[in-house]
Every structure is written in structure tokens, then in C-alpha cells.
Amino acid sequence: MNGLPVKRACDLADSTGKPEWLIEGLWADQAVGILGGEPKCCKTFLALDMAVSVASGAACLRCFRVFRTAPVLLFPAEDALSAVRKRLEGICAAAHTRLDALPIYVITAPRLLLDLPQDREQLRQTVARINPALLILDPFIRLHRSDENASKEVAPLLGYLRQLQRELHVAVLLVHHVRKGSGAKRPGQTLRGSSDLHGWGDSNLYLRRNDAHLLLSVEHRAAPSRNNIPIELCATGSALALAVKAAQQPTTMSAVTDTAQVDPCHRVIQAMAGLKGPVSVQQLRKLCRMRTATLCETLATLKDQGAVIHGPNGYSLTNAQCNTTVSFPATPIDPPGNGNGKRLRQLPLRLHPL
Numbered sequence: 506m507n508g509l510p511v512k513r514a515c516d517l518a519d520s521t522g523k524p525e526w527l528i529e530g531l532w533a534d535q536a537v538g539i540l541g542g543e544p545k546c547c548k549t550f551l552a553l554d555m556a557v558s559v560a561s562g563a564a565c566l567r568c569f570r571v572f573r574t575a576p577v578l579l580f581p582a583e584d585a586l587s588a589v590r591k592r593l594e595g596i597c598a599a600a601h602t603r604l605d606a607l608p609i610y611v612i613t614a615p616r617l618l619l620d621l622p623q624d625r626e627q628l629r630q631t632v633a634r635i636n637p638a639l640l641i642l643d644p645f646i647r648l649h650r651s652d653e654n655a656s657k658e659v660a661p662l663l664g665y666l667r668q669l670q671r672e673l674h675v676a677v678l679l680v681h682h683v684r685k686g687s688g689a690k691r692p693g694q695t696l697r698g699s700s701d702l703h704g705w706g707d708s709n710l711y712l713r714r715n716d717a718h719l720l721l722s723v724e725h726r727a728a729p730s731r732n733n734i735p736i737e738l739c740a741t742g743s744a745l746a747l748a749v750k751a752a753q754q755p756t757t758m759s760a761v762t763d764t765a766q767v768d769p770c771h772r773v774i775q776a777m778a779g780l781k782g783p784v785s786v787q788q789l790r791k792l793c794r795m796r797t798a799t800l801c802e803t804l805a806t807l808k809d810q811g812a813v814i815h816g817p818n819g820y821s822l823t824n825a826q827c828n829t830t831v832s833f834p835a836t837p838i839d840p841p842g843n844g845n846g847k848r849l850r851q852l853p854l855r856l857h858p859l
Contacts, residue, residue, distance in 0.1 A: 526572045527638060527676050528558060528565045529815075530731065530808075531710065531723060534573060537663075537670050537677040538706030541696050546712045546719060547738055548680050549584065550747050552641050554596050555678065559639045560607040563600035566736065568749040568811045575638030576608035578631065580617055582647035595744035610635050617642075619662045620649045632673050640669075643680035645702075653698030663705045683711075712736070734809045749811045769795060769803040774812065774822070783819035 527534045532555065542548045551566075558565035562574040581589045589611060590604070597604045612631065618624045632640060642648055651658035666677050681702065683695040695711075696702050703709070709724040721734040735750035776792040777784060784792075790800050804820060807813040813820050 525728075528555060529570050529572060530728075531555070531565060531569050532639075532676060532678070532708045533725060533728065535670060535674055535676050536707035536726075537667055538679070538708040538710070539696060539702060540678055540680045540710045540712075541683050542712035543683055543685075543714065546714050547736070547747055548712055549581070549643055550592065550596075550738065550745070551710065551712065551721075551736075552579070552643055552678060552680055553589070553592050554747050556609055556639065556641060557593065557596045557600055557602070557607065560609045561597075561600060561602045563602055566747055566749050567599065568809065570814070573638055576610060576635055577639045577641065578610045578612065578635050578637040579641035579643065580612040580614075580648075581643050582617065583644060586611065586613060592745070595741075596746045598741060598744045599739070599746035599748065610637070618649055619665060620651055620658075625665055629669060629673070632669060632675055636673075637675055639676045639678060641678045641680070645679050645681040656699045656701050659699040659701050663701060667705070683713075731805070731809070749809055751811050769793075769799055770807055770812075773800070773803050773807060777813070777820070777822050783816055783821045785819040789820065 525534060526532070527536070532538070540548055540552055555565055556577040556579055557563065558569075558571050559573070559575060560577045562571050564570050579589075584592075593609065594604050597607070612628075614627075616624075617628060619628075646653070649662055651662065653659060666679070669675065670677050682697050684697045694703065706724070707726045711722040711724070713720055713722075719736045719738070720732075721736050723731040723734070736747055737750045738745055739748050772793045772795065773789060776789060786797065786800060786804070789795075789804075790797055793800060795803070804813065804815075808815060811823060814823055
């Protein structure tokens with residue numbers, strides 16, 4: 506026996522130049538993971554929005570840009586196929602694209618069980634034939650006959666999906682439920698069943714409701730996590746689609762005289778409003794007289810709210826913000842450069858039709 510193959514660390518394949526994200530900030534390229542949440546909190550809507558985004562190149566939730574456009578394969582184990590089509594058509598309308606133009610493929614088999622060898626092989630052959638960038642399986646409870654609480658039974662199912670990802674270079678999104686009455690816990694710890702489910706994910710998304718509010722939390726193995734992104738389900742006629750909730754209650758800046766006490770979101774928007782093109786973080790830091798850490802946190806908040814976009818040349822206001830003034834929660838900040846720690850902001854949303 507010659508032992509296991511090894512390489513020096515410096516000889517390992519370099520991923521420089523390859524996309525880090527499939528959907529920027531939401532899902533890493535070729536990542537496996539969970540989209541979790543309680544029933545009726547729009548998990549399937551979010552999964553289908555990701556499918557439309559990857560297949561079309563349109564920004565997911567009208568906010569998160571796509572780095573790689575490619576086919577998508579999905580298996581909706583609970584929803585009627587007619588309902589899946591109706592939801593996809595509504596999301597396509599919000600994304601300004603047409604469903605019949607997109608390479609979204611739906612597995613129409615009445616059953617797919619990952620604990621059956623023949624079903625596993627059929628899924629592997631299908632993924633190899635379609636060559637999707639994203640495989641969506643919704644929900645996990647309908648994909649096996651195992652005990653979700655038993656690690657020895659769940660681990661082989663997750664191991665098969667990981668093998669599928671590595672062999673065929675496909676991202677795998679597994680929709681799953683959380684336990685009842687677990688709202689006070691950290692999102693990843695609320696997933697129903699074995700803790701292997703939480704540990705398995707490279708990128709995990711969690712949706713939760715607070716009265717009429719819907720919040721999205723994002724967790725990555727190798728990238729910063731994000732919490733409490735406000736989401737709303739918008740209706741345009743009979744079409745429904747999720748979107749990052751925009752700021753409300755516009756006000757003007759004319760009455761503000763002390764820039765050291767202005768909310769940082771206002772300061773950044775005001776500085777960018779007078780610029781014609783994208784601006785770098787370094788330029789914004791000088792214009793706003795803000796610490797780099799505060800500025801980066803503020804830009805992340807504005808991006809989540811759909812007020813700014815980040816491109817290869819820097820940050821720009823979205824089209825909707827170029828001719829309007831945006832209002833954000835009035836959170837006083839300390840004068841620039843005093844060394845105080847970050848202030849975290851939780852952003853609520855209201856669920857209402859457009």
C-alpha cells in the first residue's frame with residue numbers, strides 16, 4: 506500500500522479569477538446549503554427567485570447580482586407543477602424577462618428519494634445531462650424515508666449531495682423546515698433534525714417572520730454573514746415576487762446642519778447624488794468623512810435596501826434613487842474617527858401589495 510495522495514499546499518489548484526459567487530452575497534459558486542424557515546414564510550418563492558436569477562442573469566430579489574448565468578434544475582416535491590409555473594411567471598415579470606426564454610428545467614417525476622440507489626443514479630444522470638449551475642430540491646422532508654434526527658441516517662444523504670456537487674460542479678440548494686418555537690435561537694440552530702444539516706452548508710439562507718415582517722439572514726462558510734435583510738412579497742396584478750424592501754418616508758436633507766450627527770446612510774446618499782459615475786470606497790470615505798469600517802457597513806445596508814449597486818468600478822446609486830431622496834432609520838452616530846465600535850441596525854419590513 507502506498508498511502509493517500511498528497512500535494513504541497515503551494516501546488517494546490519489556484520481559484521484566482523474564478524467566480525467566488527453564484528449570486529453575490531447570497532450563494533457561493535458551487536456551494537451546497539440549506540434554505541430554511543418556518544412554513545408559509547416564502548421559502549419556495551425565494552428558491553424560485555434564485556432559479557430565475559441564475560437562468561436569466563437578472564439580480565436576485567432585484568438587489569443581488571448574478572455572477573454566472575447557466576441552466577437551473579429543480580424538483581418541487583410538494584407544489585403542483587401548475588403552481589410552480591405560475592410562481593415562476595410572476596417572478597419573471599418582476600425580473601423583466603420571459604419564462605419561455607430561460608433554461609429552467611423541472612423534474613416532473615412523482616417521487617425522488619435520495620435513500621434509494623436507483624433514484625440517486627437517475628438524479629446524477631439528469632444533472633450530468635442538463636449541466637445546471639444550480640440544483641434546487643424542495644423540500645428535504647419529501648426526499649427521503651430516513652429519521653431526520655439520526656445523524657447516521659442523514660449523513661449519507663448529505664454526503665451523496667456533496668459528492669454530486671464535487672463531481673458535476675453544481676451548486677445544491679436544499680429547502681428545509683425549522684423547529685417550532687425556536688425563534689429566539691441562532692437561525693442555523695433552529696433547523697429541524699440532525700445538526701449535520703447546519704454543518705453541511707457552505708451557504709445557508711434563513712427566512713423568519715415577526716408579525717407582518719419577513720427577514721432574511723445569510724450565513725456562509727467562507728464569507729461574511731448578514732442578518733435581518735428586510736424582504737417583502739410584492740403583487741403586480743396577479744403576479745407575486747419577493748424583493749428587498751426599500752426605505753420609506755422620504756425626507757430632505759436641507760434642514761440638517763451638523764453633518765457629524767447625520768445618519769450615515771443619508772450622508773452616503775447625499776455624497777453620491779452629486780457624482781456622475783461609480784465611486785470607490787476610498788473616494789467616499791473622503792467625501793463623507795467617515796471611518797472605513799462605518800462606511801463599509803453603511804454601504805452594505807444601502808445595498809441590502811436596493812439603494813446602491815456595486816460594480817467593478819465602485820458603487821453607484823440605483824436608478825430608483827438617482828432622482829429621489831431616501832429616508833433611513835434615524836440612528837445618531839459618533840463623530841468620525843472617535844474609535845467607537847460598530848452600531849448594528851435591524852431593519853423591519855411590512856408585507857403589502859404594490
